[in-house]
Amino acid sequence: MSSKSFEQCSKKLAGFFRRFGEYIRSEEVRSLIRKFPTAFVRIYKFPWFDVIYYLIFRNENCTPSEISSYYADIGKKHLRISRQAAFKAIKKVRWQVFPALIRKFAELFYSSDIVKTYHGYILLAEDGTCNELMPTENSLNLFGFARNQNIKCREDALKSTSRSAALYDVTNGLIVNFSMNPFKSAEIPIAVNHLEESHDLFSGRKVIYLADRNYGSVELFSILEGHGFNYCIRAKSNFFKKEVADMSSDDEWITVHIDKIWQKRLKYAQPKDRFLKDPFIQIRVVKHLYSYFDKYGSLQTAQLMYFTNLSEDEFCKSDIVSLYSKRWDLEVSYKTLKTDLEWERFFSRNCDCELCAIYSKVLFHNLNGIVRKELNEVFAEDPANKDNKYIYSANITQLAKSLREFSVCRYIRSRNYKALRTVFDLIFELRHKLKVPIRPDRHNQRWGRVVVSSAPIRFRLDGRHWPKVVRIKGHLQTTQP
Numbered sequence: 001m002s003s004k005s006f007e008q009c010s011k012k013l014a015g016f017f018r019r020f021g022e023y024i025r026s027e028e029v030r031s032l033i034r035k036f037p038t039a040f041v042r043i044y045k046f047p048w049f050d051v052i053y054y055l056i057f058r059n060e061n062c063t064p065s066e067i068s069s070y071y072a073d074i075g076k077k078h079l080r081i082s083r084q085a086a087f088k089a090i091k092k093v094r095w096q097v098f099p100a101l102i103r104k105f106a107e108l109f110y111s112s113d114i115v116k117t118y119h120g121y122i123l124l125a126e127d128g129t130c131n132e133l134m135p136t137e138n139s140l141n142l143f144g145f146a147r148n149q150n151i152k153c154r155e156d157a158l159k160s161t162s163r164s165a166a167l168y169d170v171t172n173g174l175i176v177n178f179s180m181n182p183f184k185s186a187e188i189p190i191a192v193n194h195l196e197e198s199h200d201l202f203s204g205r206k207v208i209y210l211a212d213r214n215y216g217s218v219e220l221f222s223i224l225e226g227h228g229f230n231y232c233i234r235a236k237s238n239f240f241k242k243e244v245a246d247m248s249s250d251d252e253w254i255t256v257h258i259d260k261i262w263q264k265r266l267k268y269a270q271p272k273d274r275f276l277k278d279p280f281i282q283i284r285v286v287k288h289l290y291s292y293f294d295k296y297g298s299l300q301t302a303q304l305m306y307f308t309n310l311s312e313d314e315f316c317k318s319d320i321v322s323l324y325s326k327r328w329d330l331e332v333s334y335k336t337l338k339t340d341l342e343w344e345r346f347f348s349r350n351c352d353c354e355l356c357a358i359y360s361k362v363l364f365h366n367l368n369g370i371v372r373k374e375l376n377e378v379f380a381e382d383p384a385n386k387d388n389k390y391i392y393s394a395n396i397t398q399l400a401k402s403l404r405e406f407s408v409c410r411y412i413r414s415r416n417y418k419a420l421r422t423v424f425d426l427i428f429e430l431r432h433k434l435k436v437p438i439r440p441d442r443h444n445q446r447w448g449r450v451v452v453s454s455a456p457i458r459f460r461l462d463g464r465h466w467p468k469v470v471r472i473k474g475h476l477q478t479t480q481p
Contacts, residue, residue: 173369
């Protein structure tokens, strides 16, 4: 990529970051953030926009360090406030302002000229995760808790657990919609809500929806087609068994009949109306044999199956398999949020403060994500990389560190376009220091791994817990929970 192309990328990113900074300083956000009418009336040491930036960019080990770091980052060390003053300001915040900011971030992004596509399509991936909060009365009322043989009632709960989910743009690296729901919530209703709230962002664009086996539903297929979306969803082996059994090849269209009994079980108006008029749906089924080595070193094969409505002319069988694998970028985002960005490291037991901490990290992930995808495109188009053994990708952790060290927070806050351009020029100049090779078939063995202690460094099951270990023949070995 030429220096002129780098300059164009820097201009586009700087313009987008400045526009987002202008929105955070707007009176609209000021009114959205207020928990009560007298909140954030004056602009003093810690106004509403500083509270938002502080929550988005906080990354130190304790609150006093985060406050010192924040005021140093924005070039106002003399305005450092106390921890008590920071907590008092944050408690005035309505956590609902952050979903609104995530939505506005997406609106500004998709109206910009930095949107990327995959063969002309935007790839949207949906998946769920769990967020754990302190077991306060408010959090237990909002989200509930996970029951087991030891936890049977609220008094036994050691934590409150949210059934969270994200609609993630794989091609551009941002979470378009994120929600936290009661623990007993099902994944498909959450996905439908995300589609209803976000489908207008993609008006006039071609979209492919990616999801795992928990999202195979004719209702979801119908709703996606109603919005003009394509889909590629991993199939369960017991779905449409009769129709799949009648297939004569590994890539065919099947016709599924939604009979009267099935129609009575439908929950959403759009599928009900559609299947009442026409009780048939066409689904393309793609089968794929997957080979792997089990824990004993033996070669095993398993048949994977995918449901899609993409035509064979655009995506052949191997293309569908490759397309579905791109959904994994959402899993990487969850890992980044939980481990690298410390998604669940809270500074207060107040439930609203916990929600602000979780949602604000999604915004930092989005800021980091769109820059990462821009760098990945640079690596892909760099002629020098064609002779390399591996393809390269931006290191998420190092890029996030660079954005903080280069004072991106300060320049978004001040809406300084020239300074933001300088930052992105520097990032592009140092891009070779921020890249890592993508090596195929290299996976970190999690279970059955010999370790020297019960809590080894850099070995995380997720963002919070170490894996369990058992002693076998005198050594410690990790075991699957």
